[in-house]
Amino acid sequence: MDKSWMSMNRLSREYEDGVESFIQFALQSAKDSSKILCPCVKCGNIYTKDVFVVRAHLCSYGIDLTYQTWVFHGEKSIPSNQVNKKDNTLGGIPHEDKEDPIDMVRDAYETYQDNPNQFMKLLEDAEKPLYPGHKKFTKLSAIVKLYNLKAKYGWSDVSFNDLLDLLREMLPDGNELPTSLYYAKKSLGTLGMSYEKFHACPNDCILYRNMWENYDQCPTCGLSRWKKIGKGDKLNVGVPAKVLWYFPPIPRFLRMFRNKEIAKELTWHADKRRDDGYLRHPADSPAWKLVDKEWPGFASETRSLRLALSADGINPHGQMSSSYSCWPVLIVTYNLPPWLCMKRKFMMLTLLISGPKQPGNDIDVYLSPLIDDLKKLWDIGIEAYDAYRKESFLLKAVLLWTINDFPAYGNLSGCTVHGYLACPICGEKTYSTMLEHSRKIVYTGHRRFLPVHHPYRRQKKAFDGRQEFGTTPVPLTGHEVHEKVQNINCEWGKKDKNKLNYDVGEPHRKRKAKRKSTAPKESQKDERKTCWKKKSIFFDLPYWERLHVRHVLDVMHIEKNVCESVIGTLLNISGKTKDGKAARLDLFKMGVRTELAPKEVGDRTYLPAACYTLSKEEKRHVCKSLHGMKVPIGYSSNVTSLVNMKDLKLVGMKSHDCHTLMQHLLPVAIRGVLPKHVRYTITRLCFFFNAICEKVIDVSKLDAIQRDIVTTLCLLEKQFPPSFFDIMIHLVVHLVQEVELCGPVWYRWMYPFERYMKILKGYVRNRNRPEGCIAECYIAEEAVEFCADYLSHVHTIGIRSSSLQTSQTKPLSSPENQMISETEWEQAHRYVLNNDLEIDPYIE
Incomplete structure (x- = not known):
């Protein structure tokens, strides 16, 4: 021009x-x-x-x-030989197709404008060559690519500093490579988003924001805002006693739409989703469609975000003996396609609650900044720019549900998850009883979920000695829950544990005995008339009470606990088995299966063999079967390492180990070692978890799956002792309903969040400041993820490329050619014809 x-x-x-x-x-x-x-x-x-x-x-x-x-x-930009050296341009550095650091810096500044001086410094780094005469890398692109490798492969800070020292020595004099990780993070931090720090009361009473922003002392408990020095009462003014780290989600949502490719994928649910009546994505579920029906204005904009929230505690020190617990709160976006929405790149850290104590029921205090932003995204919206459609629009968002393990479920929902009313779905109609000898509350009575005229309802001796005429409990709607918790007065903050209700002169031994005597008794059951302990802060969201499901059950932990109970009871593993002398005495007291009552033989107590009892030889057969199993690489951990052949038990099982055992390996291992009816019941339970964990759900089959699992639980009541039925066994009966309302399980379980928690733990370098390490590393990695879209040869962390996917697929062993006879060929041919669903329509 x-x-x-x-x-x-x-x-x-x-x-x-x-x-x-x-x-x-x-x-x-x-x-x-x-x-x-x-x-x-x-x-x-x-x-x-x-x-x-x-x-x-x-x-x-x-x-x-x-x-x-x-x-x-x-x-x-034009080549260096066509640029006047006096011109303050791009420095004569030709870029590849994807190399565009200038656009990267500009987009970062347009999304989060707060410091023009930093912008000019970044622009200078984006134009400056790595060393004089170099034409491929700039200073900024080199830092980004090196840090991308560090985050991708988990390099330690010390190793990265040594690498920078080595590279500086290898590069020519005058190179611009930073001298340490500290200076590299300073450059990357300006490309990423910032975070806010709110001071908090150490007793979790308040956050020092809004009306309490200028307070120096907690108005609830009187503790100082500032940290004490040593063991005295002197305060270090300016150093807070506890901090909440808040990563605002709104600017991060805006940056997602600034990226052309991500903005295109954020409307996948409306543009490319396959709608054929099957449940493949949360967009196929009634919970998603309820939002479309109740708020058509929100649903008319396909770029409106549908979110899910997960909170869990982690020990950042990685030591099981340490009681330190900090709580990250994560958000995922369901607008994205299935292969992206649960990946590491799109898991957004929004809150980091400092330890050393977990917030427990007071987590609502820390959620208040996030709830304020979610209300803003619903009521008002934020003006955003869509880089794919090249237009501005009003961005809104809705939180569909929360995903947590069961203790955190109670903290966020405001209901009890232990005691007589521990089931949040059954609520006040939870069927529970206290076992006198086992000293535990169990949850049986699954015959209520059977059809009215089912024969199991009239059977007495096979169950608990009583007939069952109860009806299936109907879950409370959000409006009904809101009415129940509306008038609950809840005071935030940890109570002073030094103020106990006992006389000062009472001996310590008696005080301890008095506290032990507060264990729940059968007479106390009628005193608890409600299972709600607080009004959850999520009810501040205008739409919360109108949702079908507000908090979902975590299938991962339920499946893990069920697997441990089944295997522990079958193999009689100490500490895991649900059978024992106390369990048999409870059966005898109930008048059920009295032949299994313990017998005194001399000085020893003999437990007669039950239908689920395995002999030593049968245990060896099961363990040997699992010990010899070979699975493909990447399918699960090494099953052999889980089997202890000396003690005939399974040890060190993780959540995914229980997942593979429950769904595939356990039915194979118990073949021929249990009575047919017991083996049949356990196999039915395994098939149930396999069915609900499928990635594509046929809605027409859910009613049959629900009937099967209710029958399976009733069969377990006939065969296993009452002590087997803890709350995790009972929650299985409610899983099908959540699949029907919310869609496939793998969008709602804790596996991806647990994996991300491990990544956050790996960020900790200074054990005195674990939350600070996590915050700074998260900001730096966030900047690298942003830059990966502008630079070549920088792969997104946590999302495999096609080359990596193919390179990690390996067979079990080297292939061998084998000739088969004509008879074997005909048998294989007939097997395929009889078992292939595609051929069924052609067979009369």
Whole structure:
């Protein structure tokens, strides 16, 4: 283009025509049709202005004469041999197809404008070559690519510092590589988002924000806001006793839409989702469609976000003996396609609650900043720019549900998860009883979920000695729950444990005995008339009480606990088995299966063999079967390492080990070692978990699956002792209903969140400041993820490339050719014809 007008008189006709031609050229590549960066002498391509303001600035102040290559307005950079060395341009560094650090810096600044000086420093690093004469890498792109490798492969800080020292020695003199990780993080931190720190009361009473922002002392418990020095009462003013780290989600949502590819995928649920009646995605579920029906204005904008929240405690020190617990709160976006929405790149850390104590029931105090932003995203919305459609729109968001393990479920929902009313679905209609000898509350009575005329309802001796005429409990709606918790007065903060209800002169031994005597008794059951302990802060969201499901049950932990109970009882593993002398005495007291009552033989107690009891030889058969199993690489951990052949038990099982055992391996291992009816019941339980964990759910089969699991639980009541039925066994009966309302399980279990918790634990380098380490590393990695979309050969962390996927697929062993007879070929052919669903329509 002709740029001679830039040096002409601003009052001349040629200059005015040149300004108009420049504006028209800039609008062709502008993301917003009404705003562009202003290149006048005063603004210097830092501030984005309206077109009429840019025109006025260029006529009033003049254009920056050093701006000869309009890289900020769509003009491509030119090779170094065509650039005047005096020009302050891109430095003559040719870029590959994906190398665009200038756009990367500009988009980062447009999303989060807070420091123009940092922007100019970043722009300088994006233009400066790695060393004099180098034409491939700039200083900024080199830092990004190196840190990308560090985050991808989990390098330690010390190893990364040593690598930087080595590379500086290998590169020519005058190179711009940072001297340490500290300076590399300073550069990357300006590309990422920031975080806020709110001071908190050590007893979790308040956050020092809003009306308490200037307080120095907690108005509830009286503790000081500041940290004590040593063991005395002297305060270190300025150093908070406890901190909440808040990562605002709104600017992060805005940046997602600034990326063209991500903005395109954020409407996958409306543009490319397969809608054939099957449950493949939360968008297929009634919970999603309820939002569409109740709030059509929200649903009319396909870019409105549907979110899920997960909170769990982690020990950042990685030591089981340490009681330190900090709580990350994560958010995932369901608008994305299935292969992206639960990946590490799109898991957003929003809150980090400092330890050493877990917040427990007081977690609502720390959730208040996030709830305020969620209310803003629902009531008002935020103006956002869609880089894919090149238009601005009003961004809104809705939180569909929370995903937590069962203790955290109670903390977030405000209901009890232990005691007589521990089931949050059955609520006050929970069927529970206290076992006198086992000293535990159990949850049986699953015959209530059977059809009214089912024969099991009239059987007495096979169950608990009584007939069952109860009906299936109906879960409370959100409106009903809100009415029940509306008037509950809950005081936040940990109570002073030193103020106990006992006399000062009472001996310590008696005080201890008095506290032990508060264990629940059968007579106390009627005193608890409600299972609600607080009004959850999520009810502050205007839509919360109208949702079908507000908090979902975590299938991962339920399956793990069920697996441990089954295997522990079958193999009689100490500490895991649900059978024993106390369990048999409870059976005898109930008048059920009295032949299994313990018998005294001399000085020993003999337990008669039950239908689920395995002999030593049968235990060896089961353990040997599991010990010899071979599975493909990546299918599970090494099953052999879980089997202890000496003690005939399974040890060290993780959640995924229980997942594979429960769904695939256990039915194979127990073949031929149990009575047929017991083996049949356990296999039915395994098939149930396999059915609900499928990635594609046939809605027409859910009713049959629900009937099968109710029958299976009733069969377990007939065969296993009552002590087997803890709350985790009971929750199995409610899983099908949540699948029907919320969609496939793998969008709602804790596996991806637990994996991400491990990544957060790996960020800790300074054990005195674990939360600070996590916050700083998260910000740096967030910047690397942002930069990966602009630079070549920088792969997104946590999302496999196609080359990695194919390279990690290996067979069990080397292939061998084997000839089969004609008879074997005919048998295999008939087997395929009889078992292939595609052939069924052609067979009469």
